[in-house]
Amino acid sequence: MLTNVVLGRVVNAGQMSQSKNHTPARIENPSPEWTLVRRQSFSASQSRSSMLSRPKMEKRSYTLTPLGQVFLDDGKLNIESTIDATMVSVPHLCPHVEEFGLNNSESVKCLIRYSSHCWTYSVELAQSIPRFIFLDGTRQRVFDPIRYGASHYLRELICSLPQNRIYVTQSDRNYGCYNATVTSDEGCYTAYFTLRPRKGRFDGVRHKFLLTVESAYSKPQQEPGMKTSLSAIIGKARENKTVKYRKP
Structure with a gap:
C-alpha cells in the first residue's frame, strides 16, 4: 500500500483520496529538528525587531574656522574627509529670527x-x-576662503532687505539681493534666497516664514532681473506663490 508523509505523520494514500478538500493534519508531536527551526526563525525575527527599535546614532556636529579647519563638538580636530554640510556650524551664520517692517x-x-x-x-x-x-545632499562642495570672508557681511545684507535692491532671477528659482555700495574686485556681493510660509518657533521666538539664503558670492556684473520688493515677495508667499520674472 502506498503511503505519504505529511508533516512528519504517516498517512494512508487511500485516506487522502477520500476527500477532495483534504487538509494535512497538524503536527501533534513535532520533531526536535522542526522545533529547532521554529525557534531559530523566531529568534531571528526578534533580533530584527530589536535592531529596528534601536535609536539611531546621533549625527556629529562640527564647527568651521576662518582657515577652513573643522572641529568636532568636543573640541577635537576633525580627521574625516567627508562631512555632512548641514551639520557644520559657522558662528556668524547661525539661524536667527528677524522682524521685517512692510510698506503698510x-x-x-x-x-x-x-x-x-x-x-x-x-x-x-x-x-x-x-x-x-x-556634502550638500549628493553635491560635493569644498571650502572657499573668499566666500567665507565675504559672508561676514551677509547677515547685515539680509537683515536690511527692505532697504536693498531685490530682483527676480530669470530662472524663477530664487530672488537676488545686493547693495550697490558693497563692492570688491569681483563685483557686487549678491545673495540669492527663497522665502516660503513656515510657522514655528525658534529660540522661543515665533515666526511665520522661512527665508533660506541659498548662496552668496561676488559677481562681476549683475544678471538681468526684474525689480521687486520684500512686501511683494511676502504677499505672494502667503498664497504659496512666487513673484514671476517678466522681461524688463
Missing part, C-alpha cells in the same frame, strides 16, 4: 537660515585635492 506698517517675522553654498563652491572648480568634502 505691518511687520512679519522670518526664520533665516544660511546654506553651505555661502562659504563653499563646487568641487569641480577645485584647483587641487581638497582637504575636506562637504
Whole structure:
C-alpha cells in the first residue's frame, strides 16, 4: 500500500483520496529538528525587531574656522574627509529670527537660515585635492576662503532687505539681493534666497516664514532681473506663490 508523509505523520494514500478538500493534519508531536527551526526563525525575527527599535546614532556636529579647519563638538580636530554640510556650524551664520517692517506698517517675522553654498563652491572648480568634502545632499562642495570672508557681511545684507535692491532671477528659482555700495574686485556681493510660509518657533521666538539664503558670492556684473520688493515677495508667499520674472 502506498503511503505519504505529511508533516512528519504517516498517512494512508487511500485516506487522502477520500476527500477532495483534504487538509494535512497538524503536527501533534513535532520533531526536535522542526522545533529547532521554529525557534531559530523566531529568534531571528526578534533580533530584527530589536535592531529596528534601536535609536539611531546621533549625527556629529562640527564647527568651521576662518582657515577652513573643522572641529568636532568636543573640541577635537576633525580627521574625516567627508562631512555632512548641514551639520557644520559657522558662528556668524547661525539661524536667527528677524522682524521685517512692510510698506503698510505691518511687520512679519522670518526664520533665516544660511546654506553651505555661502562659504563653499563646487568641487569641480577645485584647483587641487581638497582637504575636506562637504556634502550638500549628493553635491560635493569644498571650502572657499573668499566666500567665507565675504559672508561676514551677509547677515547685515539680509537683515536690511527692505532697504536693498531685490530682483527676480530669470530662472524663477530664487530672488537676488545686493547693495550697490558693497563692492570688491569681483563685483557686487549678491545673495540669492527663497522665502516660503513656515510657522514655528525658534529660540522661543515665533515666526511665520522661512527665508533660506541659498548662496552668496561676488559677481562681476549683475544678471538681468526684474525689480521687486520684500512686501511683494511676502504677499505672494502667503498664497504659496512666487513673484514671476517678466522681461524688463
